[in-house]
Amino acid sequence: MSGTASTGGNGRLLSDTLAAAKAEGRSALIAYLPAGFPTVDGGIEAIKAAFDGGADVVEVGLPHSDPVLDGPVIQTADDIALRGGVRIADVMRTVREAHEATGKPVLVMTYWNPIDRYGVERFTAELAEAGGAGAILPDLPVQESALWREHAAKHDLATVFVVAPSSKDERLAQITAVGSGFVYAASLMGVTGTRASVGAQAEDLVRRTRATGTGLPVCVGLGVSNAEQAAEVAGFADGVIVGSAFVKRMLDAPDEAAGIEAVRALAGDLAKGVRRQV
Amino acid sequence: MPSDFFFPDPTGQVPSAEGYFGAFGGKFIPEALVAAVDEVAVEYDKAKSDPEFARELDDLLVNYTGRPSALTEVPRFAEHAGGARVFLKREDLNHTGSHKINNVLGQALLTKRMGKTRVIAETGAGQHGVATATACALFGLECTIYMGEIDTQRQALNVARMRMLGAEVVAVKSGSRTLKDAINEAFRDWVANVDRTHYLFGTVAGPHPFPAMVRDFHRVIGVEARRQILERAGRLPDAAVACVGGGSNAIGLFHAFIPDTGVRLIGCEPAGHGVETGEHAATLTAGEPGILHGSRSYVLQDDEGQITEPYSISAGLDYPGIGPEHSYLKDSGRAEYRAVTDDAAMQALRLLSRTEGVIPAIESAHALAGALEVGRELGPDGLIVINLSGRGDKDMDTAARYFGLYDTDAEVAADAADIAEIEGDAK
Numbered sequence: 227m228s229g230t231a232s233t234g235g236n237g238r239l240l241s242d243t244l245a246a247a248k249a250e251g252r253s254a255l256i257a258y259l260p261a262g263f264p265t266v267d268g269g270i271e272a273i274k275a276a277f278d279g280g281a282d283v284v285e286v287g288l289p290h291s292d293p294v295l296d297g298p299v300i301q302t303a304d305d306i307a308l309r310g311g312v313r314i315a316d317v318m319r320t321v322r323e324a325h326e327a328t329g330k331p332v333l334v335m336t337y338w339n340p341i342d343r344y345g346v347e348r349f350t351a352e353l354a355e356a357g358g359a360g361a362i363l364p365d366l367p368v369q370e371s372a373l374w375r376e377h378a379a380k381h382d383l384a385t386v387f388v389v390a391p392s393s394k395d396e397r398l399a400q401i402t403a404v405g406s407g408f409v410y411a412a413s414l415m416g417v418t419g420t421r422a423s424v425g426a427q428a429e430d431l432v433r434r435t436r437a438t439g440t441g442l443p444v445c446v447g448l449g450v451s452n453a454e455q456a457a458e459v460a461g462f463a464d465g466v467i468v469g470s471a472f473v474k475r476m477l478d479a480p481d482e483a484a485g486i487e488a489v490r491a492l493a494g495d496l497a498k499g500v501r502r503q504v
Numbered sequence: 505m506p507s508d509f510f511f512p513d514p515t516g517q518v519p520s521a522e523g524y525f526g527a528f529g530g531k532f533i534p535e536a537l538v539a540a541v542d543e544v545a546v547e548y549d550k551a552k553s554d555p556e557f558a559r560e561l562d563d564l565l566v567n568y569t570g571r572p573s574a575l576t577e578v579p580r581f582a583e584h585a586g587g588a589r590v591f592l593k594r595e596d597l598n599h600t601g602s603h604k605i606n607n608v609l610g611q612a613l614l615t616k617r618m619g620k621t622r623v624i625a626e627t628g629a630g631q632h633g634v635a636t637a638t639a640c641a642l643f644g645l646e647c648t649i650y651m652g653e654i655d656t657q658r659q660a661l662n663v664a665r666m667r668m669l670g671a672e673v674v675a676v677k678s679g680s681r682t683l684k685d686a687i688n689e690a691f692r693d694w695v696a697n698v699d700r701t702h703y704l705f706g707t708v709a710g711p712h713p714f715p716a717m718v719r720d721f722h723r724v725i726g727v728e729a730r731r732q733i734l735e736r737a738g739r740l741p742d743a744a745v746a747c748v749g750g751g752s753n754a755i756g757l758f759h760a761f762i763p764d765t766g767v768r769l770i771g772c773e774p775a776g777h778g779v780e781t782g783e784h785a786a787t788l789t790a791g792e793p794g795i796l797h798g799s800r801s802y803v804l805q806d807d808e809g810q811i812t813e814p815y816s817i818s819a820g821l822d823y824p825g826i827g828p829e830h831s832y833l834k835d836s837g838r839a840e841y842r843a844v845t846d847d848a849a850m851q852a853l854r855l856l857s858r859t860e861g862v863i864p865a866i867e868s869a870h871a872l873a874g875a876l877e878v879g880r881e882l883g884p885d886g887l888i889v890i891n892l893s894g895r896g897d898k899d900m901d902t903a904a905r906y907f908g909l910y911d912t913d914a915e916v917a918a919d920a921a922d923i924a925e926i927e928g929d930a931k
Contacts, residue, residue, distance in 0.1 A: 290809075291812075292684065294534075294691045294797075295534055301678055305678075338532055338795050339794050339795040339796065339805070339809040339811075340810070341809070342809060343805060343808060343809030344809060365534055365795075365798075367534075370532060388534065388536075389535055390535045390536035391536075392535075392698065393538070397539075412535070415697075415698060416536075417695060
């Protein structure tokens with residue numbers, strides 16, 4: 227199950243997983259959870275629970291001291307993880323254990339400075355070796371990404387770029403030309419966090435992204451927090467990305483075990499949403 | 505007619521089209537901000553060559569700010585600097601009390617040209633926030649200022665000034681609750697409200713074109729100082745000295761002197777309790793290249809790229825990054841940077857106050873302390889220009905507590921002894 231190449235990453239597994247969801251006539255469910263939150267082992271169990279509940283793909287957050295694109299919920303989780311002493315080695319262990327236990331694709335999502343500092347070659351080699359499928363690097367714009375893409379491609383790691391409602395059509399063409407895995411379409415202008423509604427901007431952005439002629443799946447994130455919203459987004463996108471709602475379940479739970487069960491339950495609800503069974 | 509006060513870099517060599525000063529700079533920004541940042545670059549390019557923009561800015565700089573700012577010789581202070589001749593570039597005399605207004609008025613005009621109605625800004629010591637709130641009052645723009653919670657406490661006077669001017673001041677409670685976190689929060693606001701909002705960035709950091717644009721608006725400091733020192737001393741200085749947090753006042757002073765290779769450019773970073781203690785914000789002395797707030801530059805960080813919490817008694821210098829052009833000037837050897845402790849800065853603050861009747865901002869006092877050292881190194885033939893980037897009114901609470909100046913403080917009794925100690929130190 228876990229990819230074809232023995233030493234390479236699982237970029238191919240990510241593409242196959244999204245294609246399989248499409249073949250079933252549904253959107254994929256992509257969950258985000260930070261590594262090291264609330265503990266490294268607790269974080270791994272939460273990710274396994276998200277998969278068990280029905281997530282097709284998980285993005286593992288590599289916490290950063292300065293998460294400028296995250297709202298208060300993920301800021302709080304990152305802060306807990308960093309104060310707990312989470313290191314990149316712990317993120318790699320999280321990726322490895324989550325992938326090995328489930329055979330599912332696991333991405334890393336983080337800011338550029340930790341990878342720049344760690345070394346692009348070292349990071350991509352270790353991520354591939356851990357069974358990772360790729361990375362989402364929202365503050366690494368396409369014009370600064372050549373070095374990352376070169377090393378990622380060498381290890382069969384997907385490079386998922388974010389597009390925004392403000393992206394002009396020529397930017398969308400530039401980004402989809404070099405991205406891989408899928409395209410992360412930000413549903414609205416803003417940072418991560420749950421929203422009461424996901425705006426009409428999202429559908430328009432998905433349409434404009436597809437109009438570039440890209441063959442990449444287009445998945446929508448930012449603001450989605452429940453099955454109804456997931457079903458709405460599933461009506462026009464190839465995947466639904468949910469982050470803050472999972473993290474909030476963990477933060478609000480009385481203890482770690484209850485938080486993990488809440489993650490499993492939310493994934494179950496959202497899995498129905500992406501199948502439009504709500 | 506060419507402008508008397510607006511001098512976009514005539515060399516045009518750096519930054520590159522992609523915003524790089526050598527290995528530093530660039531544009532590390534989320535996709536959501538790409539269109540807005542590109543718009544700023546395009547509008548600024550247009551404004552640079554538009555005589556109407558220069559005319560409007562000149563009018564404001566003369567009749568509102570009060571440019572040109574004076575160059576004041578400080579002979580009693582200079583006695584403590586090895587007898588070198590010392591001149592202060594008096595940016596503290598600008599309207600609002602610091603150099604920050606130069607950049608703010610330029611970007612406020614740009615905001616109007618872009619048709620945006622709301623301005624956001626970060627502030628550390630509050631000087632950039634006050635200048636921004638001032639320009640927003642002048643131009644009728646909505647204004648929100650982000651300020652670290654710790655800074656709202658130690659610079660409470662400036663919080664009141666901003667509110668008096670009609671700005672909303674948001675105390676930022678995340679991270680180290682200082683300037684870095686105020687910038688993070690301003691970026692979050694900008695991503696969500698970019699349609700009608702301009703982020704009036706206050707220093708020569710951030711993504712391209714901010715480092716070059718903010719520098720251009722401050723180049724007037726060095727252009728004036730160069731002309732003034734030639735008139736007054738008959739020659740170029742041996743050293744131009746400025747404090748560096750993000751680096752805007754320093755780049756403003758340095759830039760016109762870059763081609764004058766005989767002029768040493770010396771930036772003074774905050775060493776806090778001492779670089780060896782780890783409690784400092786001496787980015788160029790102790791940092792490593794990395795990405796913070798949209799560009800590559802020296803950054804205080806750990807071995808896995810987490811930004812470390814800086815410390816300085818000066819809210820305006822309490823920042824773990826630095827403008828990319830300073831990193832370029834450091835690595836190329838054109839500028840040199842040294843670290844100045846809290847204590848050295850505070851002693852220099854009191855020394856200037858008591859020898860010259862000028863109370864400097866704690867930020868600027870780092871440059872004064874650095875210049876005392878430089879003067880002793882140069883000896884009596886030395887000639888130094890220091891950028892006095894701001895006035896110290898906002899720092900009186902910090903200074904009063906540091907020196908025990910309130911009536912309730914027992915140390916007031918030791919006042920006379922303090923003077924003797926200062927005079928004694930220098931001889």
